[in-house]
Amino acid sequence: MKIAVDAMGGDYAPEEIVLGAIHAVREYKYDVVLVGDEQKIRRVLQQYDAKESERLSIVHASEVIEMGEHPVQAVRKKKDASIVVATRLVRDGQCEAVVAPGSTGAAVTAALLGLGRIAGIERPCIATPIPSKKGITVLLDSGANSNSKPKHLVEAAIMGSHYAKYILGIDKPQVGLLNIGEEVTKGNELCQRTYPLLEKLKTISFYGNVEGRDIPNGTVDVVVCDGFVGNVILKFGESMAMFIYRLVKQAIKNSGFIAKLGALAIYPALKSLKKRLDFTEYGGAPLLGVNGSFIICHGSSKAKAIKNAIRVAGELVQQDVTGHIRNSIEEEGVQEYDSES
Amino acid sequence: MKIAVDAMGGDYAPEEIVLGAIHAVREYKYDVVLVGDEQKIRRVLQQYDAKESERLSIVHASEVIEMGEHPVQAVRKKKDASIVVATRLVRDGQCEAVVAPGSTGAAVTAALLGLGRIAGIERPCIATPIPSKKGITVLLDSGANSNSKPKHLVEAAIMGSHYAKYILGIDKPQVGLLNIGEEVTKGNELCQRTYPLLEKLKTISFYGNVEGRDIPNGTVDVVVCDGFVGNVILKFGESMAMFIYRLVKQAIKNSGFIAKLGALAIYPALKSLKKRLDFTEYGGAPLLGVNGSFIICHGSSKAKAIKNAIRVAGELVQQDVTGHIRNSIEEEGVQEYDSES
Known part of the structure; x- marks a missing residue:
C-alpha cells in the first residue's frame, strides 16, 4: 500500500516530514510517496543516508501552498501544489491515502475538490x-x-x-x-x-x-x-x-x-x-467523509507525528473505514434528514 | 457593607458555606447575612464556636432549591427559598450583594427576576x-x-x-x-x-x-x-x-x-x-448586567471558595462595577444595535 505524504507542508518541512517517512517505512509495511520539491526532498534523504526505492519514492510538485493563503483560491490556482498533487495520486489510484501536514484549510479543500464526498455525506x-x-x-x-x-x-x-x-x-x-x-x-x-x-x-x-x-x-x-x-x-x-x-x-x-x-x-x-x-x-486527525483516506497533521508536526500519521493512514485504508461509513450512511438513509436541517 | 450568602446552596451546604462566612468576617471588613434554615445554620456556627452578631447574622428561609429543579419554575414557586430571600435582601436595600453557591440556573433566574437588568442590557x-x-x-x-x-x-x-x-x-x-x-x-x-x-x-x-x-x-x-x-x-x-x-x-x-x-x-x-x-x-463568577452585585459559586464550593467569593462580592460593590457598566452602556448607546442583531 502506498501513502502519499505532502513533504512541503507544515513548519518543519521538508526535513521533519521526510525523516518521519524514513522511520515509517522502516517500522511499518506501508510504502511512502513523498510529494514536493524533488531536489529538496532528495537532499534530506541523503542527509539521513536514506535511499529512494520502491518503498520510499518521490513525486515532484513545483508549488507549495503557504499557511496564510486563502485555501480555496490557492488550491484552484496552484494545480501543481504538493497537497494538490498528493491528493491527485489517491484520486488516480496510484496511492491509497494522503498525509497532509500544514494548512488545514488547504488540506480540506484539496480533499473535497480532489476526492469528493461520500454519497450522502x-x-x-x-x-x-x-x-x-x-x-x-x-x-x-x-x-x-x-x-x-x-x-x-x-x-x-x-x-x-x-x-x-x-x-x-x-x-x-x-x-x-x-x-x-x-x-x-x-x-x-x-x-x-x-x-x-x-x-x-x-x-x-x-x-x-x-x-x-x-x-x-x-x-x-x-x-x-x-x-x-x-x-x-x-x-x-x-x-x-x-x-x-x-x-x-x-x-x-x-x-x-x-x-x-x-x-x-x-x-x-x-x-x-x-x-x-x-x-x-496520536497520529494526526482524519478528515472523514471524503472518498479516500486522508490524515491532517498539525502545522507543527515533527518526524514522530508524521510517522504516526502514516501508520494511522495505513490503518484507515486497511480497515476500510471509508467503506464502513458509506454502508452506514446508506443503511441509515441520512439523506432523509435533509429537509429537517 | 452587608453581603447576603445563600447558606443552603451547593454540595457542602450549610457547613462549608457557614465556615466560609466565619472566615470572611474575620479577614475582611464586610458583614455577612447567612440566609437559610435558621436552626441548621446556628448549629454549624456553634460547631465552630462562632457567635451570631451584627457582623455575622442569620435571616431565616424555609425552602431550598435543589440542583435538579427547573430554575424558573422553582424560583417562581418557592418564594421562601434561600436564594430568592437572599436576592430580595439586596433588592430591598438590606444587603448590597449576593453570594450564590449551588444551581447556576436558579441563581441566574433569582437575580433576573429579583434584581432586574441594567437598562440597555x-x-x-x-x-x-x-x-x-x-x-x-x-x-x-x-x-x-x-x-x-x-x-x-x-x-x-x-x-x-x-x-x-x-x-x-x-x-x-x-x-x-x-x-x-x-x-x-x-x-x-x-x-x-x-x-x-x-x-x-x-x-x-x-x-x-x-x-x-x-x-x-x-x-x-x-x-x-x-x-x-x-x-x-x-x-x-x-x-x-x-x-x-x-x-x-x-x-x-x-x-x-x-x-x-x-x-x-x-x-x-x-x-x-x-x-x-x-x-x-478566584472567588466565584459574577453575574454581570443585573441591578446589583451577584456572585455565582460552583456547586462544589468549600469554605475557602465561599470566603473568596464574599471578598469579590464586596469589591464589586465598593468599585461600583454595576455603575460603571451602566455608564458605559449609556455612553455607547448599545440599544442602537438592537435592529442589527
Whole structure:
C-alpha cells in the first residue's frame, strides 16, 4: 500500500516530514510517496543516508501552498501544489491515502475538490483524538466546518463511531452530543434539533448529552459538536495542557534543592506525561467523509507525528473505514434528514 | 457593607458555606447575612464556636432549591427559598450583594427576576476567571445564555472589560472575540456580525479575534463568546486541569523509590500548582448586567471558595462595577444595535 505524504507542508518541512517517512517505512509495511520539491526532498534523504526505492519514492510538485493563503483560491490556482498533487495520486489510484501536514484549510479543500464526498455525506469533518482518563476521546467536528447543522452532526456521529471502532479498537463506541447539560431539553437550537435525530440512528450507540467535562473524563468514546465549538476546544485544550505541563516543571524547579534531586528522578515520568498530553502523538486527525483516506497533521508536526500519521493512514485504508461509513450512511438513509436541517 | 450568602446552596451546604462566612468576617471588613434554615445554620456556627452578631447574622428561609429543579419554575414557586430571600435582601436595600453557591440556573433566574437588568442590557452574563500564563483571562458569557446574538456579545465585552479593570486591576483591558482564526473574515455568522460592532465601541479596547489557545496563553484580558461555547470551555478546562494534575501525581507515584523521595519534597509545589489551577480559588463568577452585585459559586464550593467569593462580592460593590457598566452602556448607546442583531 502506498501513502502519499505532502513533504512541503507544515513548519518543519521538508526535513521533519521526510525523516518521519524514513522511520515509517522502516517500522511499518506501508510504502511512502513523498510529494514536493524533488531536489529538496532528495537532499534530506541523503542527509539521513536514506535511499529512494520502491518503498520510499518521490513525486515532484513545483508549488507549495503557504499557511496564510486563502485555501480555496490557492488550491484552484496552484494545480501543481504538493497537497494538490498528493491528493491527485489517491484520486488516480496510484496511492491509497494522503498525509497532509500544514494548512488545514488547504488540506480540506484539496480533499473535497480532489476526492469528493461520500454519497450522502454533506459535510466531511475532522476527527481529533483527545487524551482522556480512559485513553482517548474522539472529538468531531474539530474544525472543517463552522456552521454545522443537525444533519452534519448526525453524519459526524456515524463517522466518528466507525473511526473509534476500527482505528481505536473500541467495540461498541458510545457517542455523546456535546451540550451544556445532560437533560434532553438543554442547550441551543442545534443541540435540541440534533438530539432526536441521533436517537433514531440504528448503526451507532447514542449515549445522550455530555458536557465539556466529559471529554477529559472519557464518559463516552466519541463526542460530536459544531465545528466552531470543536475547533475552539481543541486549540484551548492543547494550549491548556502545555501551560499546565510548564507550570509543573516550573513548580519543581522553584521548590528548592532537595526537590531538585527528586525532580531529576521524576523527569522520565514527566516526559511520558508530556507524551500522553501531546495531541500530535496520536497520529494526526482524519478528515472523514471524503472518498479516500486522508490524515491532517498539525502545522507543527515533527518526524514522530508524521510517522504516526502514516501508520494511522495505513490503518484507515486497511480497515476500510471509508467503506464502513458509506454502508452506514446508506443503511441509515441520512439523506432523509435533509429537509429537517 | 452587608453581603447576603445563600447558606443552603451547593454540595457542602450549610457547613462549608457557614465556615466560609466565619472566615470572611474575620479577614475582611464586610458583614455577612447567612440566609437559610435558621436552626441548621446556628448549629454549624456553634460547631465552630462562632457567635451570631451584627457582623455575622442569620435571616431565616424555609425552602431550598435543589440542583435538579427547573430554575424558573422553582424560583417562581418557592418564594421562601434561600436564594430568592437572599436576592430580595439586596433588592430591598438590606444587603448590597449576593453570594450564590449551588444551581447556576436558579441563581441566574433569582437575580433576573429579583434584581432586574441594567437598562440597555438585554442578556446579563456570567464572567469566569480562567488561569492563564499571565494570571487570569476572563471568559464571558460562560453559561447564562445558550443562544447569544451579536448585541449580547457587545454587552459582554463592555461588562467583562469593567470587571477586569475594577476587580482584577488591569488598566486597559484588552478584549478579544473568540473565533477559529485571527482574520476578520473568519468564523461563524455570530462572529462575523459581532466583529464590526466591537470595533465601533468607544469605552473598551478591542483587540480583534482570538483563538482557543489564546485563553491559557493570556493574549488578551477578556474573551467574549457565545454562552454555549463559554460553558463548554469552562467545564472542559476545569476537568482537563484536574485530569492533568492527577496524571502528574500518578507519574510521580509510579516513578520508583528515588522519585518518591523527591516527590515528598515537591508536594508543596504541586499543592500550590493545584491552587493555581483551581478555578474556584478566584472567588466565584459574577453575574454581570443585573441591578446589583451577584456572585455565582460552583456547586462544589468549600469554605475557602465561599470566603473568596464574599471578598469579590464586596469589591464589586465598593468599585461600583454595576455603575460603571451602566455608564458605559449609556455612553455607547448599545440599544442602537438592537435592529442589527
